Amino acid sequence: MTTACILAVLGSWLGFANPLYRLPLLALALPAGLAFAAARAPSATAAAKAGYWVGAAAACASLYWTALPLHDYGGLAWPLAVPAPVLMGLVLGLYTMALALLARLAAERLSPWLFGPFFALAWTVMEMARGTLFTGFPWLTLAAAFSPWPAAIQGAAFLGAYGLSGLLAGLLAWLVVCGPVSRQGLVAVAGLAALFFLGNGRAGQSAPRDGTIHATIVQGNVDQSRKWDPDSQLETVEKYVSLSRQAIKDAPTDLLVWPETTMPFYYQDHGPLAARLIDFAAAAGTPVLFGAPAYGRTLGGHVLFNRAYLLAPTGEEGTYDKEHLVPFGEYVPLGRFLPFIHKLVDGVGDFRPGKSEAPLRVGRLALGVLICYEAIFPELAQQRVEAGANILVNISNDSWFGDSAAPRQHLDLAVLRAVEQGRAIIRGTNSGISAVIDPRGRLMAQGGLFTTLTLPCPEVPVVSETTWYHRNHAVLTWAAPVLLALACLACAVLPKRRHGQPGRGITL
Structure with missing residues (x-):
């Protein structure tokens, strides 16, 4: 589990724009690592800790630049400016901690087929909450990592950036938690391929214009x-x-x-x-x-x-x-x-x-x-x-x-x-x-x-x-949190699916 957490942080930093090297595909290590750590953690407390520190470290690394204006224009010495991205990371880690707790609950009580959609909803709502609460800061949206690849982001015209992020996260959750050779894993691979190929076709078309x-x-x-x-x-x-x-x-x-x-x-x-x-x-x-x-x-x-x-x-x-x-x-x-x-x-x-x-x-x-x-x-x-x-x-x-x-x-x-x-x-x-x-x-x-x-x-x-997303924005905005709330309610009343082997993740 520790290895998965480390890879999630590194993948996030290298997937988003950074001063060293960038490969957008590596950003998928973040939802993959969080889903794996939450499902395989030996306890809910362990899942929460993994979710918190992965999210905090990933945010801190990607937002290192927030220290620059504080030092260069705010007049703060480096020892006072450098803690700024650390503090931001510690706050943003609360969102991934909540995500990990929900994913842990779902892994214990839902079938493997339902775990992927649940994780997709939870990720979508997490990004929505991060972009709304306390004036909002939707900076590290998962879908944004793929902006250099237009073929990979065409889903945003239908689901919005938050919805596209959730879809990617849900497919990765199936892939890493259920396994690449499971039925869920094969569906995840097919889904990722379909997103790219359909997106590539749309990205190659000219948009309607007046x-x-x-x-x-x-x-x-x-x-x-x-x-x-x-x-x-x-x-x-x-x-x-x-x-x-x-x-x-x-x-x-x-x-x-x-x-x-x-x-x-x-x-x-x-x-x-x-x-x-x-x-x-x-x-x-x-x-x-x-x-x-x-x-x-x-x-x-x-x-x-x-x-x-x-x-x-x-x-x-x-x-x-x-x-x-x-x-x-x-x-x-x-x-x-x-x-x-x-x-x-x-x-x-x-x-x-x-x-x-x-x-x-x-x-x-x-x-x-x-x-x-x-x-x-x-x-x-x-x-x-x-x-x-x-x-x-x-x-x-x-x-x-x-x-x-x-x-x-x-x-x-x-x-x-x-x-x-x-x-x-x-x-x-x-x-x-x-x-x-x-x-x-x-x-x-x-x-x-x-x-x-x-x-x-x-x-x-x-x-x-206008796009499909624009025309249905209100429905999409409310559907994700409502569906997640109903799914959490179902998890709360369903019995646990696994017994005797804590930390083994979803039972297939």
Whole structure:
């Protein structure tokens, strides 16, 4: 069992994006190891311990990069910054501990044929809970490990990322607990093969489209340490204007996308720097989507927003305020009661969430905006498409995390949103990884890390048709926890299936 736990942790780290070596298939070692350890543990306590430490170690290893912004921009010494991913791992391990306990219960009381579906439901609900509770952090979704392989993730268009993760986990549970030569194991192998071959056929097809546009992403690669320096504001504006002007000369452009908080000043004041942008958009005849901080007035003073602007050549403006903020990055949870805790990154103050999910419109385009890590939440992309978005735009700034696995892991999650919703995603970042993703999860264009570039992409699909997952999102969201609850109830009333040989796992 110890060997299975070690392989699960190593497989998880090597399956997700990391700085050493990556093979997505190895990520399956995580559900395989957890299922095996839970079913073969000598007791429920042993299963819980195995589930906890496997989940905690896997999360800590994959999220090592969370220490970087705390040290580089938060001013914390390494001995204080390094514990951050460890603490995150210790919290996230609670989810896999609960999963292991449920799997142990099922292994004792359910038939082998039912164990796989039970584990699939439990895994799905675990990822859903991790993405919802305590503001949510659905970062290490199992399906995201396979984003580099579009053929492997097409199931997300029908089951969503959580459902696809659960299906993969359930098939692996059958394979390792029942054995590869058992009937369940053979069904698992056939299921994995069918997922790939059917997915390969779908990934090779063109998505339905209403038309296309030529989009250009401008990646300014502005030094994060100088970004908020007032003396650098004009330089930043001129850099983006100059790069954009040259991009438009090189190829006709229907939409320019600049990153999150591209403009480090209050554009809404319409001062000289804002006027420079308005003049540029008018002269270029091209709409520009960019990020900037914003504020609103209240009786108590001011509130701040992380805002995206869509500036049309006519001077008309549409805005979207980020609604899912980063805890301790953009606001301090319970800050009123914890005044000694300050934000861990540079900025202009505590932000407040926006309220509108309506797309930003210009001409035939309806742009559903996801700012920064909003792209990791399936429900936010779902809301944008429900509101009428025919293209999703993710503007972000991953400069905080340096040349680590974070930007790559972030891109992997954005790919899942494209497949789930059947929408192209234009992803503009300050320092990478900027990309355009088609509705099948294929990268149409991709830039590098920490380079200044313009990334043109013709033929970006404009889509109004929705996926099966989108149309049945509510049913799928409630079905998994309800079915799991019923299965747990059945386990609670059924007698144990094995006697006299604790730790031997499912009896075939």
